[in-house]
Amino acid sequence: MAFEGFRRSFDELLTRATRPEDRRVVASRMRDTLVQAKAGLNDLRDGLDKARYRLKVEERELETVRRRKGLAEGIGDQQTVDIAAKYEQMHAERVEILRQKVAAEEAELVLAERDVNQMSVELKAVLAGTDPRGAASAIDSPDVTEADSAGIRDEIDSLSRARDRADREAEAARRLDELKRRMGK
DSSP states (O other), X not given: OHHHHHHHHHXXXXXXXXXXXXXXXXXXXXXXXXXXXXXXXXXXXXXXXXXXXXXXXXXXXXXXXXXXXXXXXXXXXXXXXXXHHHHHHHHHHHHHHHHHHHHXXXXXXXXXXXXXXXXXXXXXXXXXXXXXXXXXGGGGSTTSOHHHHHHHHHHHHHHHHHHHHHHHHHHHHHHHHHHHHHHHO
């Protein structure tokens, strides 16, 4: 999963942060990595939402097949009962697999959220000039308040908006250059 790559990159940045003059560069890279990790969290949430939706659809299909099977049994239509039993088994297997998938994705999201929270605390420690490796254990500490987390989230959101704005400006500049090149011909 790409999220594990974000965590690995973040850890590598922490291990290389030895000199105070490098702190700014490291903090900037850590912010970028954290922004990417947050985007990865959003992707995980989207995937989980899709899996839950697919599970609901499949559960409805299973319910429909079971209802039709019951109706066919009620009127003594054995051919329809046999066909419905086949589809009932198929949909039941799909439902079970999708339930397992949803459970696995929920667990993965919990782990990823914990990693992002830990990365946020470590980034805050780097920005404060303290040892980020000691900050990893501070996640469970009552000293890390919701306001601290909100401040870090706001900073990350701000960085994300700044990056988006820079990307849009770069795209506009590229289009302008392309237009100038075309008009120059």
